[in-house]
Amino acid sequence: MPMLKDPSTKYKPFPPVNLPNRQWPSKCLEKAPRWLSTDLRDGNQSLPDPMSIAEKKTYFNKLVEIGFKEIEVAFPAASQIDFDFTRYAIENAPPDVSIQVLSPCREDLIKRTVEAVKGAKRATIHIYLATSDCFRNVVFNMTKQQSLELAVKCTKLVRSLTKDVDSNTDWDFEFSPETFSDTDLEFSVEICEAVKAAWEPSEAKPIIFNLPATVEMATPNVYADQIEYFSTNISHRDQVCISLHPHNDRGCAVAAAELGQMAGADRIEGCLFGNGERTGNVDLVTLALNLYTQGYTPNLDFSDINSVIDVVEKSNKIPIHARAPYGGSLVVCAFSGSHQDAIKKGFNNRQVKNEQFWKLPYLPLDPEDIGRTYEAIIRVNSQSGKGGSAWVILRNLELDLPRGLQVEFSKVVQNQAEIKGQELSNQELCNLFKNEYFIDTPDKEYYKLVDYSISNSSSGERTINFQLLIDNKPVEISGKGNGAISSFVNGIKNSLGISLDVRHYHEHSLGKASDSKAVTYIDTEVNGEYIRWGVGIHEDVTQASFLSIISILNGIRRK
Numbered sequence: 287m288p289m290l291k292d293p294s295t296k297y298k299p300f301p302p303v304n305l306p307n308r309q310w311p312s313k314c315l316e317k318a319p320r321w322l323s324t325d326l327r328d329g330n331q332s333l334p335d336p337m338s339i340a341e342k343k344t345y346f347n348k349l350v351e352i353g354f355k356e357i358e359v360a361f362p363a364a365s366q367i368d369f370d371f372t373r374y375a376i377e378n379a380p381p382d383v384s385i386q387v388l389s390p391c392r393e394d395l396i397k398r399t400v401e402a403v404k405g406a407k408r409a410t411i412h413i414y415l416a417t418s419d420c421f422r423n424v425v426f427n428m429t430k431q432q433s434l435e436l437a438v439k440c441t442k443l444v445r446s447l448t449k450d451v452d453s454n455t456d457w458d459f460e461f462s463p464e465t466f467s468d469t470d471l472e473f474s475v476e477i478c479e480a481v482k483a484a485w486e487p488s489e490a491k492p493i494i495f496n497l498p499a500t501v502e503m504a505t506p507n508v509y510a511d512q513i514e515y516f517s518t519n520i521s522h523r524d525q526v527c528i529s530l531h532p533h534n535d536r537g538c539a540v541a542a543a544e545l546g547q548m549a550g551a552d553r554i555e556g557c558l559f560g561n562g563e564r565t566g567n568v569d570l571v572t573l574a575l576n577l578y579t580q581g582y583t584p585n586l587d588f589s590d591i592n593s594v595i596d597v598v599e600k601s602n603k604i605p606i607h608a609r610a611p612y613g614g615s616l617v618v619c620a621f622s623g624s625h626q627d628a629i630k631k632g633f634n635n636r637q638v639k640n641e642q643f644w645k646l647p648y649l650p651l652d653p654e655d656i657g658r659t660y661e662a663i664i665r666v667n668s669q670s671g672k673g674g675s676a677w678v679i680l681r682n683l684e685l686d687l688p689r690g691l692q693v694e695f696s697k698v699v700q701n702q703a704e705i706k707g708q709e710l711s712n713q714e715l716c717n718l719f720k721n722e723y724f725i726d727t728p729d730k731e732y733y734k735l736v737d738y739s740i741s742n743s744s745s746g747e748r749t750i751n752f753q754l755l756i757d758n759k760p761v762e763i764s765g766k767g768n769g770a771i772s773s774f775v776n777g778i779k780n781s782l783g784i785s786l787d788v789r790h791y792h793e794h795s796l797g798k799a800s801d802s803k804a805v806t807y808i809d810t811e812v813n814g815e816y817i818r819w820g821v822g823i824h825e826d827v828t829q830a831s832f833l834s835i836i837s838i839l840n841g842i843r844r845k
């Protein structure tokens with residue numbers, strides 16, 4: 287079936303919330319919410335191959351290491367694996383980590399769920415019941431009153447099995463009017479008021495009302511309006527913790543969670559990298575690092591994001607998208623020339639000025655803060671410019687190429703990238719550079735410098751005698767000039783007939799003081815026809831410059 291010419295015959299716009307006095311648009315996010323990871327429940331239930339116990343254990347331990355204090359570990363009534371894993375979590379959770387478990391409003395399943403957390407230090411029983419007209423009519427065939435009565439009955443059941451009889455565990459209770467985002471707001475408040483009265487929370491022990499966008503159906507500002515309405519209309523607000531559980535059907539779950547917090551929410555439920563039903567739950571990594579880049583601590587530690595990715599990918603058996611915010615393999619990489627140029631200048635500026643605050647073109651977060659390396663930032667393909675290759679050569683070979691050499695080498699890189707039709711790895715790029723300028727390539731050199739001696743006359747003129755191997759045959763050459771380089775190129779012109787007019791000379795040291803070398807970069811006009819750069823590396827700076835000239839000769843010969 288093709289898309290409809292007039293979709294209004296099939297789809298209706300989501301009605302806006304009438305909240306003319308809304309306050310949230312002028313609020314800011316300035317602190318971390320309470321976080322709940324539901325990776326092991328909502329995330330797990332959406333997987334084609336749910337996690338094994340071993341995978342759940344590894345995942346759970348990683349969540350604890352990251353700093354989650356509330357973890358929904360299972361739907362214990364669903365399977366023996368979920369039940370058994372709940373037992374593991376209860377027995378192994380650190381004392382400050384609360385274990386949360388989920389059950390529908392069914393008596394047998396609630397009993398099994400509470401049984402699974404027996405002996406916990408801290409536990410949250412979470413029950414849910416869909417409240418929207420659509421679900422009540424289509425799935426349950428229940429009136430509003432019947433739904434309310436069922437929710438109250440189940441809340442009382444949980445109470446009678448937990449806080450009323452067992453004071454060894456620190457009990458919390460969470461109720462989700464499932465499909466909240468599509469539920470009439472007055473009814474959401476009404477059913478939660480009834481549940482609250484049944485549970486009897488206190489300021490010290492608030493009840494958690496989780497207000498899910500079970501399916502994301504509207505723009506995130508509408509969700510924020512719904513949250514603000516609930517937050518301002520529920521009674522005894524100080525005895526209530528408002529939790530959000532946004533799904534990502536329209537791709538706006540992160541925005542919904544952020545606006546929802548501005549509208550009054552205290553707690554966020556989601557999954558790492560946005561795993562979860564359909565398009566996923568809200569991505570907790572993005573939310574946490576969004577806060578971090580505003581200067582607020584998220585209370586979650588992603589210093590070693592690669593190890594988190596490793597656990598998530600192995601357990602879910604779903605790769606993290608290469609463009610996933612913060613964690614994607616490509617998000618701290620630049621291929622395009624203008625991005626590379628700006629990033630390279632940004633790093634340089636930061637180093638020179640020793641800037642305190644992070645302000646770098648194209649990079650909202652210092653990759654080092656999440657354990658990613660600068661080396662990986664700039665990668666080279668046919669969209670890259672001179673700055674990208676120069677960066678890779680600098681980071682890998684410690685050669686700080688002069689601008690003219692960058693321009694010359696970038697043509698070589700461009701040619702190779704177009705031939706390959708793919709990205710060039712750092713290793714390939716370094717090999718390309720060494721090959722182009724004859725560094726550590728004895729088998730490829732037509733000209734080799736064997737030995738030389740220099741003498742000075744009282745008039746200041748220098749004479750150099752040197753031996754070259756040309757195609758493995760020794761050739762003795764002599765040249766005069768007012769400096770070592772000019773004597774050397776004069777000798778070459780006189781005996782080989784190659785005219786090299788030196789235009790620029792650059793040098794810098796390479797390596798640590800004790801065994802440092804000199805690198806020289808020389809560019810010459812060759813026979814008055816074209817420009818060619820050479821690179822020489824040696825312990826002795828004079829010999830390094832001769833090697834630059836030899837590098838040019840080898841380049842000419844190959845050309």
Ligand SMILES: CC(=O)SCCNC(=O)CCNC(=O)[C@H](O)C(C)(C)COP(=O)(O)OP(=O)(O)OC[C@H]1O[C@@H](n2cnc3c(N)ncnc32)[C@H](O)[C@@H]1OP(=O)(O)O
Pocket residue numbers: 328331361363364365389390391392395414415416425426464500563
């Ligand atoms: C939005 C969410 O993510 S909610 C969490 C969803 N997670 C899961 O479903 C994973 C685990 N689920 C399971 O293992 C199973 O579905 C079980 C054990 C809960 C139930 O299995 P079954 O008894 O075979 O029921 P089944 O899955 O076919 O259907 C759901 C039934 O529960 C009812 N139901 C659905 N949600 C709820 C609820 N919140 N409270 C009470 N009953 C509910 C449905 O109306 C349906 O009842 P019916 O059979 O009388 O029509």
Ligand SMILES: CC(C)C(=O)C(=O)O
Pocket residue numbers: 328388414462464465496498499500501531533
């Ligand atoms: C159980 C509830 C919270 C849920 O997963 C949802 O509504 O998406």
